[in-house]
Amino acid sequence: MATLVILGAGTAGTMLANRLRRRLGPDDSITVVDRDDAHHYQPGYLFIPFGKSTPERVVRSRRGQLADGVTFVEGAVTRVDPERRAVSLADGRELAYDWLVIASGTSPRPEQTPGLADEKIWRTRAFDFYTLAGSTALRQALADFDGGRLLVHISEMPIKCPVAPLEFALLADDYFRGRRIRHKVDITYVTPLDGAFTKPVASKRLGGLLEDRSIRLATDFAIERVDPEAPALVGFDGRRLPFDLLVTVPVNMGAQFVIDSGLGDDLGFVPVDKHTLQSSAHERIFAIGDATNVPTSKAGAVAHFEAEHVVDNLVAAMAGRPLTSHYDGHANCFVESGRGKAMLLDFNYDTEPLTGVFPYPPVGPLTLLGESRRNHLGKLAFEKIYWNLLLPGHPLPVPNAMSMAGKVPAGKA
Ligand SMILES: Cc1cc2nc3c(=O)[nH]c(=O)nc-3n(C[C@H](O)[C@H](O)[C@H](O)COP(=O)(O)OP(=O)(O)OC[C@H]3O[C@@H](n4cnc5c(N)ncnc54)[C@H](O)[C@@H]3O)c2cc1C
Structure with a gap:
């Protein structure tokens, strides 16, 4: 009889809980914690600004996605104490666990870049589409935009779904063509990488796509700050990239409770064995999905491929057996x-x-x-x-x- 607690009922936490429910015995309890009951289909955020999806379409109840026999607790996690095997919630409740899985993902943190969250520009000229509020606000901003400099920008790697900003730039090209004002919009894709993507073959192909669509590419751009007065991105190398409309992916960080509990690296990602997904520091803790520090993309597909290995390895760990299920980074x-x-x-x-x-x-x-x-x-x-x-x-x-x-x-x- 074991008590398993999963922190986060997003993509990874939900599919893991449902798979585990089928693998564990009825005496083993599974509890999933999240701060609200709204499960977001995040890939849909990409389409909302272009009117190809709607906020209503991408949200469903979290409870409704969990199998019978999985307990859902609504509450914000503030701390994990691995010694006492306890999770604290903001409202003062405490949950005890035998085994813990951190599935708290990553979220955009615009305040990490000086000037970006300044009220003179935030969500009037500078937008993100990595939140439902951001992508919904951007729909109106794009509709009102009738020409000028559009920057599509990545603040820092890693980000979840690293191709999403590239997709945004390509869809923006399409969108402005559809409105017959593409000739009035100067689109630049600004990245801290040395090409359109991280890996050489893909980078060449994806860079070619940008060129075909007359989208400029600004590479190796390490952002120092955003100037909200004469709106521009300012790089550490002195480059200044002025914009009329900025679509940025802010710094992505792991959950604050991961940092506050001393369970994360500098960006709040949980160090794990990249094959078994077990925490490098605590054998009763595993992590899955965007919350980990594994060197592959942060994506729903990755969470899906990881889930099978986390299930196998948790079941093995609970039975005192070695962890033999190895994730290959797929x-x-x-x-x-x-x-x-x-x-x-x-x-x-x-x-x-x-x-x-x-x-x-x-x-x-x-x-x-x-x-x-x-x-x-x-x-x-x-x-x-x-x-x-x-x-x-x-x-x-x-x-x-x-x-x-x-x-x-x-x-x-
Ligand atoms: C614009 C966009 C497009 C994307 N497109 C794709 C795509 O095409 N294909 C693909 O595979 N992936 C895509 N992704 C990425 C995909 O959505 C994520 O990788 C996936 O959701 C990761 O799952 P996760 O469970 O690790 O994190 P999430 O699904 O983000 O879930 C984390 C959960 O933890 C909860 N949480 C965090 N902190 C706390 C706390 N303190 N207390 C309680 N709960 C907490 C959050 O509320 C959240 O529900 C896209 C993402 C974006 C933003």
């Missing part, structure tokens, strides 16, 4: 490229995103690192898959570990 993500097409990236800790087909070579039907209509339909289908298969923890027709079948090795792409 990640895949669709890149919406506009004009009704999308690309697909598939990679892991050791292999960068390559060209080829996925998931069933030679037929695909999806194309890796190539734009296709099918990929776009795959991205749209993901929303239904998310609510109906992913969150309930049902198996997907996609291999859990990354496969090299169907991939074209780097250099031959």
Whole structure:
């Protein structure tokens, strides 16, 4: 009889709880904690500014996504005490645990960049689309924008869904073309990386897409501050990038309670063994999803691939057996490229995103690192898959570990 507590009922916490409910015995209790009862389908945030989704469509009850036999506690976590095996909530309640999983994700922190959250510009000229409030406010700002300098900007890596800002820039190109004012909008993609993406083959392909759409690329931009008076991004190297409209991804950090409990690194991400997902410091703590420090993308697909290993390893740990289920860093993500097409990236800790087909070579039907209509339909289908298969923890027709079948090795792409 064990008490398992999961902190966070987002993508990772929900699917993990549902999978564990099927694996653990009826005497083992599973409690999931979150601060409210609103589960957000975050990939939908990308489409709201362009009028292709709505705030109502992306939110459902958290309780409604959890299997029978999983207890949901609504409350904000303020601290974890690993010695006493206790979780404190803001309202004074305390939850005891035998095993703990941290699934508290990452959130944008605009206040970390001087000047960005200044009321002269925040949500009037400078927007994020990584929150529901931000993406909803941006819809009106885009509708009102009739020309000028648009910067699409990443403050610092890592961020969740690292391709989302790139998708935003490509969809913005589409959007302004649709409004027949593209010639009046100067779009620049500003990144701290040395190219459009982290890995060479993908970076080249994605950089090519930006060029095709006449989107400028400003690389190696380490932001020092935002000037709210004469609105501009100011880099540590002295570069000044003026804007009329800024769409930024603020610094992404782990949950504050992770930092306050001494369980995180500088950005509040939980150091874990990158294969077993067990905390490097506490054997009764695991972490999953965006909350970890593993060197792969922070994405819902990653949380899905990790879940199977966390379930296996937790069950083993609870039985006193060694942890033998090894996650390989597998990640895949669709890149919406506009004009009704999308690309697909598939990679892991050791292999960068390559060209080829996925998931069933030679037929695909999806194309890796190539734009296709099918990929776009795959991205749209993901929303239904998310609510109906992913969150309930049902198996997907996609291999859990990354496969090299169907991939074209780097250099031959
Ligand atoms: C614009 C955008 C587009 C995206 N597109 C894609 C995509 O196409 N494909 C893809 O795979 N992924 C995509 N993602 C990323 C994906 O949404 C996340 O990686 C995924 O949600 C991670 O799941 P998680 O459970 O780790 O974190 P979350 O789903 O964010 O859940 C964390 C939970 O912890 C809770 N929490 C945090 N702190 C506390 C506290 N103190 N007390 C109580 N509860 C707390 C939060 O309320 C939240 O519910 C996108 C994200 C964004 C923002």
